[in-house]
Amino acid sequence: MITLARAEPAHLPAFKRELQDAFGKAVIETFGPLTDGPIPSDEDIEQSFAEPGAVILEILRDGRRIGGAVLTIDEETQHNELGFFFIAAGEEGRGQGLEAWRAIEAMFPQTRVWVTHTPYFEKRNIHFYLNKCGFRIVAFHHGHHRDPDMPELGEVPGGDEMFRFEKIMPAR
Template identity: 35%
Template sequence: MPEKHIVALEPLAPPDFSLFVKALQEAFSVTPREKFGNPDLVPSENDIRASFQTDGAQAFHILLNGERAGGAVVVIDEKTQRNSPDLFFISPGYHGKNAGLAAWKTFEARYPDTVIWETVTPLFQGAQHAFLREQMRFSYRGMFQPPPCRPERPHGESASPLDTFFRFEKIMK
């Protein structure tokens, strides 16, 4: 029987940024560690900081039954209501306990005017794809690779499957 959770969203205070980054990177490292033996295939601190600085970004700790169990940066476009869970994570100790779905439902309730939720996730995150489709009811909308010239990749080096992302949407209205 699924565990029942009381979910709350706690706005992220600037002094908590480093703690948030560490928790997110730990959560995102599980699949790369298991699949590739490389837990370093996670968003960098600079990528996370950029997410925080996106117009409309709102950052939260996810509290489950009063304990910090994850976090999210959601980007809310007040004009179009095409919104995005830019970064969304549940700490590994809460995986497999329906915590992610309970947290996601809290975000949907917090932003009832959302017309479409849209997100991207790396190709290698197969469990995340299943969670998005089967639990959160997102639909697959395509695959893409970022532009080939990125600072971390030498000029001319082609993109690898690790640079391939899936795009998902959930139509709310």
């Protein structure tokens, strides 16, 4: 059974490394070895940890961390963001991501809209968000149509091409 726990500050360095390993795996499979450091960068992750409304969750199976999520919860609008979501390398492919996402939705039942982004090349993520979790693609951002809410993505492979997903939650 999957459970969620708010990450303790002492766990954040390991959380960050596991997140980078999970994200880096898809980049390496698509573009080859990383040459400019981990993806996402330490700075990007730390910035997400410091956002107003940030909630850092550990995804646990039998008390052992198998993944994590970084959310931004807007208490006023309840238009909440899934900034980072990962199942640790070696733990994926067992339905744990969907179980974790359902637990996140249950933890924040007041959410009206969830928003997330994923790179165009990340077919597993696209399948997961569309076909498993019920999100819809609402925009395709690229060099000629940038997302005004996201900073420059720099030299990340495929960084200029991202899908924006939204999930409108049923009224409760």
